[in-house]
Amino acid sequence: MKHSKRLALFEKVKTEYAGFLASVLWKLTGDKELFAEAMQYSLLGIWQHVEKLNGRKAGSYIYRIALTANSKAWRDRIGRDGQISEAHVGVDGAAQEKIVNAELTANVRRAISQLSPKQARAIVMRYLEQQGYEDIARNLGCSEAGARSNVSKALANLRAKLGNLTV
Amino acid sequence: MNRKIEEILKEIGGEDVPAEVHKIAEETSGKFSKTLMQSRKIVLWENILRSPITKVAAAAVIIIAVLVGIYQFGGSIDGTSAVFADVLEEIYNARTVTYKETFYPGTEREFTTEDMIIESGIVRSVMADGGVTIFDFNGGRELELQPASRKAILTHRVGRKRGKRLFNYLTWVKSLHEKSGQYIGGEEINGEMTDVFLVDEEFTKKTIWVDPETNLPVRVRVLHLANPDNAVLMPKMRLEFRDFGGDTDESMTISISTGSGGIQEEMTTVMHDFVWDADIDETLFNLEPPEGYKVEEKQLDVTNRGENGLIGALSFWAEMSDGAFPLVINDLGDPNKVRPLLNDKFDRDGDPREEFNNACDGMHEILKGLMFAQERKVDGSWGYAGDRVQLGDADKPICWWKPEGSETWRVIYGDLSLGDSSERPQP
Structure with missing residues (x-):
């Protein structure tokens, strides 16, 4: 595909999904620096696969791109210092409860980044995007029962990674 | 209070995207697009x-x-x-x-x-x-x-x-x-x-x-x-299968170039x-x-044999020339002089294919040796006096050069030994 055509398609897709990307990536990262990095990876992913994003399945691809980008950004972050420091949880204020809650939330986000693509998508669509099982099933290419199963498995995985969260 | 994962997930889901984050998204996106469109x-x-x-x-x-x-x-x-x-x-x-x-x-x-x-x-x-x-x-x-x-x-x-x-x-x-x-x-x-x-x-x-x-x-x-120094030669030569008893117009041409010394034409x-x-x-x-x-x-042996390759080439020449060495080193690249020597050595009225292949290998080794000498010429340190030496003249230098960074000269002598000299040889 000629570069100019690619560019035009890229800009079209970017404009169409800008709001969605910002929303999903912010919910997955909760941190400005991490968000910026995930956004860059997402844009790169959109550019790389732009030919596939011109049809009905574009939304499904964008989800995949966003989740992959989120995983990469988290991997970069965790790789650098091995754990999430308080400074990275994007919290204003010094209230102890807020800090602890924020840390738990950050742990949940991190754990989502480590789920399999299908389970990550299931969790994001169900809880972060508050979508119905019918929509989740259509996006995952499975039945409604399958969608419910993916969500349950994802939750079970998150619990296994995080244990019982307490305040 | 136990906060369940589902609660946290729902909280995350309910978050609005702060204005500042929207701004980050716009800036990142803008920079990315600019990269794609930049001149x-x-x-x-x-x-x-x-x-x-x-x-x-x-x-x-x-x-x-x-x-x-x-x-x-x-x-x-x-x-x-x-x-x-x-x-x-x-x-x-x-x-x-x-x-x-x-x-x-x-x-x-x-x-x-x-x-x-x-x-x-x-x-x-x-x-x-x-x-x-x-x-x-x-x-x-x-x-x-x-x-x-x-x-x-x-x-x-x-x-x-x-x-x-x-x-x-x-x-x-x-x-x-x-x-x-x-x-x-x-x-x-x-x-x-x-x-x-x-x-x-x-x-x-x-x-x-x-x-x-x-x-x-x-x-x-x-x-x-072309290298303005006409003494620098890009080794190139061709052998014909028919010259070794073959019955087709097959030939083998070998040329060696590193781009560092230029060519004659x-x-x-x-x-x-x-x-x-x-x-x-x-x-x-x-x-x-x-x-x-x-x-x-x-x-095909493409090993850069360096000085040993040059010794090999000179040895072949002396073997086929009653102990004489090339008058000038570029003779090693002259097909009118080298081809007859290769024919004499390898054409034995035996299997043409085998003889042709052996001759091609021999040609390749000679050209590699010549290439080494050409590179020393480009260095500027090369000297040759093979026209005054016979095989066995252990005290007479055939050729010499100064390796990069070296204080001494490398010398090949008439008995094909290799030595070092603190002074530039004076034949």
Whole structure:
């Protein structure tokens, strides 16, 4: 595909999904620096696969791109210092409860980044995007029962990674 | 209070995106788009790495010399992270190319090859007579197909030096500032405007016409300049199968070039009719000889034997010349003098194929030895007095040179021993 055509398609897709990307990536990262990095990876992913994003399945691809980008950004972050420091949880204020809650939330986000693509998508669509099982099933290419199963498995995985969260 | 994961997930889901984060998204997105649209000719083409290799091809030739390719470099770009560097690589990463290459070899007739290169770096070249050569430089293999005679020659290069990085014509890499291409303006080619760049080296001048939209070459002209020092010779020689009792017009030509010393005769090559990122059938690059072809497999020793190679060449000459050495070292590259010696040594009225192959190996070793001497000439330290020496004259120097960084001279003596001298030999 000629570069100019690619560019035009890229800009079209970017404009169409800008709001969605910002929303999903912010919910997955909760941190400005991490968000910026995930956004860059997402844009790169959109550019790389732009030919596939011109049809009905574009939304499904964008989800995949966003989740992959989120995983990469988290991997970069965790790789650098091995754990999430308080400074990275994007919290204003010094209230102890807020800090602890924020840390738990950050742990949940991190754990989502480590789920399999299908389970990550299931969790994001169900809880972060508050979508119905019918929509989740259509996006995952499975039945409604399958969608419910993916969500349950994802939750079970998150619990296994995080244990019982307490305040 | 136990906070369950589901509660946390629902809280996350209910979050609004802060205005500041929207702003980050817009800025990131804007920078990304700007990168894609930036005038690549300035950012990227200020630095073009020149490949240090030159290709010379003719019908039924085994090419020893290295190939000229164009490496294009994405310049580094101010970005907030390494992701932008990845962007450039992805954007400008061509997967395949096909082109034609026309050679204008000085006084000889011009000819054109049709070439294809795939992502793995394997090159397929089709000659005017239909002969096909497939080069796998990293694997050290070369398959030559002669459709007219249904013959396939598979050559394994042994002794080749492994580079730190895989050698790949299509590799797009970041700019190297010490080897720069200079943007010299625009020019119309076939009705389309192109950006023109010049890469100017001591013995080669490359002009590259680039499609500004794709940032890929549409035409490349390489002018190989003759070395003004006529004493510097690019080793090249041909042997004929018939000279060893063979019954076909097969020949073997070997030429050796590193591009560092120039050539005796000016030559121009033009790469044109580029098609980038075409879908290419990868089976065309298969190094397995096709069915129905008679296969000959051989090894080609491309080891740079350095001074030992030169000793070997001088030894052969003295063996076949009653103890005399070449009058001048360039005699090792004179086919009128070397071919008769090779015939005398290898043509024994035995198996023509075996004798021809042995003679070709012998020719190759002589040319490699000569190449070593040529490189010392380019260094400026070479000296030769073989016309005054006979085999066995242990105290008389045949030739000498000063290795880079060395305080002493390396000397080959009349008994073909190798020694060091603190002073430049005075024969």
